[in-house]
Amino acid sequence: MAPSFLFSQFMGGLTTAMFLFLIASGLSLVFGIMRVINFAHGSFYMIGAYLAWQMVQWVHPAGAGFWIAALFAASGVAVMGAVIERLFFRQLYGREELYQLLFTYALVLILGDAAKFVWGTQQLSVSTPPVLAGSVQIFGTTQPLYTLFIVAIGPAIAFGGWLALNRTGVGRMVRAAQMDREMLDALGANVGTLYTGMFVVSAFLAGLSGALVTPIQGIVPGMDVLIIVQAFIVVVIGGMGSFWGTFWGSVIYGEVLSFGILIFPGFSLFSVFALMAVILIVRPWGLFGRPL
Amino acid sequence: MRLRHHLSLLLAAAASLPFAASAEDAIKIGFPIPLSGPTAVYGEPILKGAEMAVAEINAKGGVLGRKLELLSRDSKASADEAVRLSRELIIKDNAEFLLGTLTSAEAPAVSTVAKENKIVFIAPSAKSTLLTDAAHIHPYIFRVASNTDVEGLAGASLMAKFQDVKTVATIAPDYAYGHDSATAFIAALKKVRPDIEVVDQQWPKLGEPDFTPFINAQMSKKPDAVYCSLFAGDFVTFAKQAGSLGYFKAINNRLLDPGEVGTPDAAQALGPDYPYGIIANAYDPVIWTGAEPPEHKKFIEDLKAFTKTQYASGWSANGYELVVSLAAGINKAGTTKSDDVSKALAGLSFDTPVGKRSFSVQSHETFAPEYWGMMVKDPNYPFAIIKDPQALPTSFPTN
Numbered sequence: 127m128a129p130s131f132l133f134s135q136f137m138g139g140l141t142t143a144m145f146l147f148l149i150a151s152g153l154s155l156v157f158g159i160m161r162v163i164n165f166a167h168g169s170f171y172m173i174g175a176y177l178a179w180q181m182v183q184w185v186h187p188a189g190a191g192f193w194i195a196a197l198f199a200a201s202g203v204a205v206m207g208a209v210i211e212r213l214f215f216r217q218l219y220g221r222e223e224l225y226q227l228l229f230t231y232a233l234v235l236i237l238g239d240a241a242k243f244v245w246g247t248q249q250l251s252v253s254t255p256p257v258l259a260g261s262v263q264i265f266g267t268t269q270p271l272y273t274l275f276i277v278a279i280g281p282a283i284a285f286g287g288w289l290a291l292n293r294t295g296v297g298r299m300v301r302a303a304q305m306d307r308e309m310l311d312a313l314g315a316n317v318g319t320l321y322t323g324m325f326v327v328s329a330f331l332a333g334l335s336g337a338l339v340t341p342i343q344g345i346v347p348g349m350d351v352l353i354i355v356q357a358f359i360v361v362v363i364g365g366m367g368s369f370w371g372t373f374w375g376s377v378i379y380g381e382v383l384s385f386g387i388l389i390f391p392g393f394s395l396f397s398v399f400a401l402m403a404v405i406l407i408v409r410p411w412g413l414f415g416r417p418l
Numbered sequence: 419m420r421l422r423h424h425l426s427l428l429l430a431a432a433a434s435l436p437f438a439a440s441a442e443d444a445i446k447i448g449f450p451i452p453l454s455g456p457t458a459v460y461g462e463p464i465l466k467g468a469e470m471a472v473a474e475i476n477a478k479g480g481v482l483g484r485k486l487e488l489l490s491r492d493s494k495a496s497a498d499e500a501v502r503l504s505r506e507l508i509i510k511d512n513a514e515f516l517l518g519t520l521t522s523a524e525a526p527a528v529s530t531v532a533k534e535n536k537i538v539f540i541a542p543s544a545k546s547t548l549l550t551d552a553a554h555i556h557p558y559i560f561r562v563a564s565n566t567d568v569e570g571l572a573g574a575s576l577m578a579k580f581q582d583v584k585t586v587a588t589i590a591p592d593y594a595y596g597h598d599s600a601t602a603f604i605a606a607l608k609k610v611r612p613d614i615e616v617v618d619q620q621w622p623k624l625g626e627p628d629f630t631p632f633i634n635a636q637m638s639k640k641p642d643a644v645y646c647s648l649f650a651g652d653f654v655t656f657a658k659q660a661g662s663l664g665y666f667k668a669i670n671n672r673l674l675d676p677g678e679v680g681t682p683d684a685a686q687a688l689g690p691d692y693p694y695g696i697i698a699n700a701y702d703p704v705i706w707t708g709a710e711p712p713e714h715k716k717f718i719e720d721l722k723a724f725t726k727t728q729y730a731s732g733w734s735a736n737g738y739e740l741v742v743s744l745a746a747g748i749n750k751a752g753t754t755k756s757d758d759v760s761k762a763l764a765g766l767s768f769d770t771p772v773g774k775r776s777f778s779v780q781s782h783e784t785f786a787p788e789y790w791g792m793m794v795k796d797p798n799y800p801f802a803i804i805k806d807p808q809a810l811p812t813s814f815p816t817n
Binding site for chain 1: 453454455456458459461462620623625627628630631632633634635637638650651652653654655658659662663664683684686687688689690691
């Protein structure tokens with residue numbers, strides 16, 4: 127096997143990984159720290175993609191308005207997240223997981239239908255922003271600039287998230303809330319606002335990843351449900367509530383998928399699920415998580 | 419409580435009014451089709467085409483003096499849901515016929531319901547050969563769609579024209595249709611060009627968000643040409659990712675896709691990112707360069723007015739054909755009894771906007787050819803169109 131081929135397969139896996147990480151990082155925050163199983167995270171991602179498409183149509187169909195559109199989409203989804211958290215999620219903290227599951231599943235259906243109502247069922251697409259439309263040759267392989275951009279942005283978000291959680295006052299509160307929410311409340315911290323803030327950040331990341339995915343993926347109804355399972359897999363592999371865990375979980379997922387199809391061409395998903403089964407047997411708390 | 423009770427009575431009365439007003443003896447046709455989820459992009463235009471045909475027929479007085487009434491339901495592209503809805507449509511809503519379903523998962527499942535209830539069922543788009551092969555054929559199942567054997571013949575005949583192609587690869591979604599499609603193409607290709615070698619086969623799952631690993635793996639085998647059965651949203655995603663990786667350049671744009679990505683539906687989605695130069699197909703190319711049949715021109719004009727869209731869908735013709743063929747069958751039988759209509763449909767010829775069709779007596783297939791051609795830029799449209807669409811295959815089994 128040629129080394130250039132192995133390199134392009136590696137880069138392909140890394141691209142998959144970084145996209146998954148963008149989506150799963152927000153999920154990890156809410157799932158791991160707030161202990162809320164948010165199935166609607168995939169729907170936030172989908173709404174982000176649709177909003178980005180809409181903004182590109184309004185601003186500049188040729189793609190120059192892409193960055194404005196991405197920011198608009200992420201902010202739009204963040205605002206939506208804030209409203210949903212204040213009105214609904216607030217009632218669910220501390221309740222049984224079943225209620226959260228039912229509620230977020232209802233959200234998936236409602237947002238899915240709402241998106242269909244507004245944008246129809248036609249598949250949509252956004253062009254790559256002109257600045258990143260080209261490609262470069264690395265080790266005799268063609269690497270699209272946009273892919274390299276995504277590969278760079280993943281670690282940046284992981285590092286930023288880690289800094290925010292471990293080196294700031296707010297981050298300390300967030301970690302305290304993860305350990306004992308009631309104690310933090312009793313100590314006078316405003317846990318309600320803290321939770322809203324985390325939820326908004328999570329929704330922002332979902333909206334941003336939805337927008338960033340549009341240049342390399344079609345926007346179709348149902349993209350919400352397809353992505354959420356993969357996102358949960360990497361969060362579980364990496365360990366709940368750990369940004370780096372989710373990061374490495376995504377990298378492992380992407381690379382195993384990428385090289386797995388070379389070994390078992392007919393079973394592209396087999397290797398990924400086999401890996402997840404093994405990790406859950408050996409380390410049920412995930413690679414970077416702590417035993418409960 | 420009392421107020422709510424009264425309200426619900428009122429609502430119930432209001433809901434029953436339209437039924438009381440319309441002719442009691444309308445011919446009810448059950449129509450399960452995906453109207454939500456990723457496959458609704460096909461479901462909706464197929465339903466629209468059927469609705470337009472019903473409107474046209476009813477305006478001329480209906481069939482045997484009775485109006486047609488479509489009862490459409492969202493099958494969610496699920497076989498279970500389509501079966502449940504079909505049973506409900508027959509038992510509760512007194513549907514006398516079934517039309518619709520989209521995928522090769524739904525259609526064979528609904529076919530068994532049609533068989534149990536002895537009700538004629540015509541499928542618009544499912545292509546799996548399992549629907550009407552010797553083990554599954556029964557008097558009540560018919561299909562206006564093509565099948566994977568027919569599209570394989572068309573694909574192989576086009577591939578054979580590339581004299582310098584020595585190696586091919588396939589990429590197809592990992593479920594019944596994808597496997598049938600790739601297998602049928604290779605079988606047909608072996609007959610016309612035994613010298614061509616199949617060097618790679620990729621099976622991404624349906625709805626795969628990231629084709630990059632599959633694309634790289636395929637490029638590493640350096641095929642001269644590719645038979646790609648990806649369609650709809652999957653094709654959009656694939657084309658964008660493959661384009662930026664230099665995939666189409668590496669194969670000189672010699673990619674054949676039997677998944678109807680030549681429709682304006684798919685071309686509009688990709689806009690300027692469409693991989694120009696590939697060869698694609700459509701049941702109805704909609705935008706017909708060259709000698710357009712007048713009946714097609716009229717159909718598209720009517721369709722645009724009916725759906726109030728700038729560019730019509732390439733899928734509405736399939737829905738239109740369902741209703742036209744059923745109406746012709748009922749007229750010929752002189753009754754709506756499914757046993758008689760079934761006999762009338764076998765061997766029946768009918769006109770469609772995209773050419774004449776007839777149901778084979780034995781297999782109840784139309785062996786519908788599709789329109790193939792190279793996807794090119796056209797200054798009149800902001801998206802790719804099929805250049806000189808050609809109906810293929812030109813000859814096929816007629817049993």
